[in-house]
Amino acid sequence: MSHTPSQPHRTPRPSRRQLLQAGAANAALGIVGAPAIVRAQTGPKIRIGYWPIAAGLPFYSAIEMGYFKEAGLDVEPLKFAGAQQVMEAVLSGRADGTANGTGSANIAIGEIAQPGTFKIFCSNPSNVKNVLDQVIVPLNSPAKVMADLKGKRVASGPGIQNVTLAKAVLEHGGATGATVVELPIGQHVAALAAGQVDGAYTL
The missing domain is CATH 3.40.190.10 (Periplasmic binding protein-like II)
Known part of the structure; x- marks a missing residue:
């Protein structure tokens, strides 16, 4: 009766793809765990259209004071002459969103033109207590x-x-x-x- 000597156990070597995937995952975890300013530098640029009116003061302050970078966001402000131009910039893909101060009627017109383009998730409407005009x-x-x-x-x-x-x-x-x-x-x-x-x- 013949006996075949057992081969020493070898751990499978990871493939190149597995190494790359692991490296990418570690890099992503490193970015998430990094300070917000680093995430802002490595994350996608967010182009926000605005037109210079008093209602946009919170947005201007956030840019000037660095609040977006502190939150890990790389925001690029894009100045336009009016709210309609801001809306048209989003429709054409030149801007990713709008700052406060862009009239809801302008956004509604843009949404009618290209349904599914706009979503209002934060607004500061004018009323008796919040006078913007x-x-x-x-x-x-x-x-x-x-x-x-x-x-x-x-x-x-x-x-x-x-x-x-x-x-x-x-x-x-x-x-x-x-x-x-x-x-x-x-x-x-x-x-x-x-x-x-x-x-x-x-x-």
């Missing part, structure tokens, strides 16, 4: 109440939503017959100082 006049203006702007030229932000809101606010306040003039928000104060408009519905 106002009607302003020059310091030397005789206007004391909204009705004093009856028949006057009043600036509004660009876009159909701003114009519609301005007309509704003025009419509701008794300023019937006022002419609404579209101007970039950043030009409202200069236009008032130059006497080009008598008031401004601004954000």
